Amino acid sequence: MSDNVPAQRAIVTVLGWGASLATLLMAGGILLLLLSPGEAVDFRYSFQQPETLIRDLFVHPSPSSYASVGLLLLVITPLARLVVTAVGFGRAGDWKYAGISVAVLMVILLGIALGG
DSSP states (O other): OTTOHHHHHHHHHHHHHHHHHHHHHHHHHHHHHHHOTTOOOOGGGGGSOHHHHHHHHHHSOOHHHHHHHHHHHHHHHHHHHHHHHHHHHHHTTOHHHHHHHHHHHHHHHHHHHTTO
């Protein structure tokens, strides 16, 4: 994939946007916490399902929900990079490394699914 400039740009874009959005969300949560003197950090958001975290961000926005969604995005970003990498290798016809990328992604997702 060293010759595959579009795939490399896609990877850089995914990592850049993921890290930037995660940072903005976490910084927004910290800013909201500082602007809300009576607000306590609610750590229950850290242990909810992703869809609940995202719903609460829009339905019941709080400093904790912003920070938690930012952390979730920070964790998901490398997984998205693996997907983009696998697609890039596949489009380049490098099936060996596309398969390795998919295998790594599957191992990580299996670990998440099994709670490890």
